[in-house]
Amino acid sequence: ARVHSNVTSLNDVNDYSKPADLYKDKLLGGLLAAGFDEDSCLSRYQSFLYRKTAPHKPSPYLLSKLRNYEDLHIRCGPHTRSYNKMVEQLKSGHSTGSTDCQYVVWISFSGLGNRILTLASAFLYALLTNRVLLVDRGKDMDDLFCEPFPEKSWFLPLDFPITDQFNDFNHESPQCHGNMLKKNIINTSTESLPSYLYLHLIHDYQDHDKLFFCDGDQGILGKVPWLIMKTDNYFVPSLFLIPSFEHELSKLFPEKETVFHLLGRYLFHPSNHVWGLITRYYQAYLAKADERIGIQIRIFDTGTGPFQYVIDQILACTQKEKLLPKVDTQESVVTPADNPKLKVVLMTSLNSGYFENFRNMYWEHPTVTGDVVGVYQPSHEEFQQTEKKLHNRKAWAEMYLLSLTDMLVTSSWSTFGYVAQGLGGLKPWILMKPENQTAPDPPCQRAMSMEPCFHAPPFYDCKAKKGIDTGALVPHVRHCEDMSWGLKVV
Ligand code: GDP
Numbered sequence: 001a002r003v004h005s006n007v008t009s010l011n012d013v014n015d016y017s018k019p020a021d022l023y024k025d026k027l028l029g030g031l032l033a034a035g036f037d038e039d040s041c042l043s044r045y046q047s048f049l050y051r052k053t054a055p056h057k058p059s060p061y062l063l064s065k066l067r068n069y070e071d072l073h074i075r076c077g078p079h080t081r082s083y084n085k086m087v088e089q090l091k092s093g094h095s096t097g098s099t100d101c102q103y104v105v106w107i108s109f110s111g112l113g114n115r116i117l118t119l120a121s122a123f124l125y126a127l128l129t130n131r132v133l134l135v136d137r138g139k140d141m142d143d144l145f146c147e148p149f150p151e152k153s154w155f156l157p158l159d160f161p162i163t164d165q166f167n168d169f170n171h172e173s174p175q176c177h178g179n180m181l182k183k184n185i186i187n188t189s190t191e192s193l194p195s196y197l198y199l200h201l202i203h204d205y206q207d208h209d210k211l212f213f214c215d216g217d218q219g220i221l222g223k224v225p226w227l228i229m230k231t232d233n234y235f236v237p238s239l240f241l242i243p244s245f246e247h248e249l250s251k252l253f254p255e256k257e258t259v260f261h262l263l264g265r266y267l268f269h270p271s272n273h274v275w276g277l278i279t280r281y282y283q284a285y286l287a288k289a290d291e292r293i294g295i296q297i298r299i300f301d302t303g304t305g306p307f308q309y310v311i312d313q314i315l316a317c318t319q320k321e322k323l324l325p326k327v328d329t330q331e332s333v334v335t336p337a338d339n340p341k342l343k344v345v346l347m348t349s350l351n352s353g354y355f356e357n358f359r360n361m362y363w364e365h366p367t368v369t370g371d372v373v374g375v376y377q378p379s380h381e382e383f384q385q386t387e388k389k390l391h392n393r394k395a396w397a398e399m400y401l402l403s404l405t406d407m408l409v410t411s412s413w414s415t416f417g418y419v420a421q422g423l424g425g426l427k428p429w430i431l432m433k434p435e436n437q438t439a440p441d442p443p444c445q446r447a448m449s450m451e452p453c454f455h456a457p458p459f460y461d462c463k464a465k466k467g468i469d470t471g472a473l474v475p476h477v478r479h480c481e482d483m484s485w486g487l488k489v490v
Contacts, residue, residue: 029057031266033070033150041146043275047265050282050404054265056258056425061251065127066266070150076101076132077152090226091161095193102225104131105156107166108138109202110232111384112395113415115141117234117452120263124236125229127252128245129222136166143389144396146269162196162228169230171200171209177221178209188216196226203232203456213238214462234418234452236260237477237487241470256476256489257449260422268423270400277378277397282404285376289344293323294405297349298414301437306353313431313439314354314409320443321429323407324373327365337370345375346405348398348416352380399423409444412482418452425450430482445481449490453480457487 025048027034038045076082082101089096106122108115119135126133134156135141147153156163172179175198180186186193199221200209211217213235221227236259239245253259270278286292295314299305318324324343347355355377362373378398385391399416402408403424410417412433421428429444461468471479471487480486 025053028054028265030063031058031066031262033067036150040272041269042272043270043278044146046275046279047269050279051424054425056255056261058258058262059252059254062253062262065252069127072101072130073132073149073154074151076103077149078134078155078157080152086225087161090195093195095195095223095225097223099223099225102129102131103134103227104129105134105160105226105228106136107169107228107230108136108141109230111415112144112392113399113417113419114232116264116268116399116419117260117415118231120260120267121231121233121235121239122229123263123267124239124259128239128248129218131227134160136163139386140389140392142271144271144274144392145267146271148267148269166228166230169198169200169228171202171204171206173198173200175228176200176209177212177217178206181211181217182206182208186220188220190220193220193223195224196228197221197224199227199229199231201229201231201233201235205456207460210458210460211462213242213458213460215242215244216462218242218244233456234260234415234454235457236451237454237489238457238470240477240489241473257451258425259489260418260452261425261450264419264423270396274393274397274400277393278400281378281397281401285374286344286346286401286404288342289374290341291343291407292405293318293343293345294402294408294420295345295347295354296402296408296410296414296417296420297347297351297354297431298411298416299349299351300413301434305351306357307437309434309437309439310431311354311357313434313443314358316439317409317429317431317442317444321446323409323429325367325369325371327361328368329365331366340369341371343371343373345373346401347375347377348379348402349377350381350383352377355380413455415452421447421450422452433482447481448478449488451489453483453486453488455483455486457485 026045028048032044036044086101104122104126106119123133133154135154137155142155177197177199199212201212240249299310319326345358355375359375362375367373379394381391399419402420408421408424408426408428409431410421410428411431427447427450429446431444432440434440457470459467459470476490477487478490480488
């Protein structure tokens, strides 16, 4: 069920032949809990209207785990009796061993794509360790997303005692888990543990920080009620390599590559103003298309662009993979096709040059198939900006719009693209990274799975205490297509 021009609200789909199926669809196969106030978050129960029915169903075990998590969150969430008690313990500095409620606090850090991936990683970690996830709202988290859990907020209360230290936490902080291990202040036999630890999981993390991914250290962390986490990486692939999580993960996700896809659809509901950006754009430019092709362009080279070698690369990729028709540069007269299709390209980029080039090409020349190609780009913000509300709203809307396309082309290394592919359940064609300003050959490669890539994984064998290729241990955790040292779940 997708919104085409005549279906714009849930009321319009009352003529569904099987109401029970509609209800199931609306809750994404049981992924979403029923009973939320619909007006305060329109996207939660309307998203299914814009998507093809999801072929990737959540496992019954994942569903029961999510419902249990929701109960836990209600019992331990902000300002509950348990929460207040645990905050007192935090202030006292020492863990009393009471495991009534335990928490993982996610610190808002890095670009929006990164934040969405790390939040999903932190939530999975919370599910695996029976912790409650609380979210530092940073500058704009509450502007961009709806509350995902019933009754109790996922946001860390504003009066949380150590929020003012979040910015300064780094791998040398006295409360840093890795730093404490390095200085041997804590180890696997330490009796008296602190009431909180800071987990430094940013790409610059050190060997001791990486012990987070070892079973022995998970044993220590299990006794610490508050874990405060700062990360810019999708660290899920390495959770699959921790033996004590292995069994649980295989029950939660029998189809392994659906981790971000399912958790993402569960957690990330655009707030009402972002939903407005998404639905207005979709209805104006995408709804009537026979085929929607998303092209996400993110250039990490210096200089402003547009670069001719990138234009060449996108063209080579979309034509070689038959995502878009070739144009006939000789003929200006169209031979009408029997059944011409309307193909709509949704381009996203900080720069408008690529879009102008493609739009002009398909306007100035006919396609050899007779199909018509419309090219649209919602914004061109020129450079990455932080702390500007509309900028990040647009970025989120664009990731979401890309996820509504039928075929997706993404840029190497970009978490912006990973979010789109994961939410959409799409295996993208990845534009390989140009070297020395030259388009690579082949220009793009089909992704093995829809999962994001972990850009800075550890290469450590916790048992043997030596380096190891963590991309060669199990068949379902491999090196990424776009980053040879990265890891992804396939
Ligand atoms: P990454 O750097 O590609 O991994 O993605 P992030 O989302 O973490 O950071 C890039 C940031 O730059 C985004 O959050 C946006 O603020 C901005 N940005 C990058 N590409 C685009 C784009 O195509 N459209 C918009 N609106 N913003 C973009």
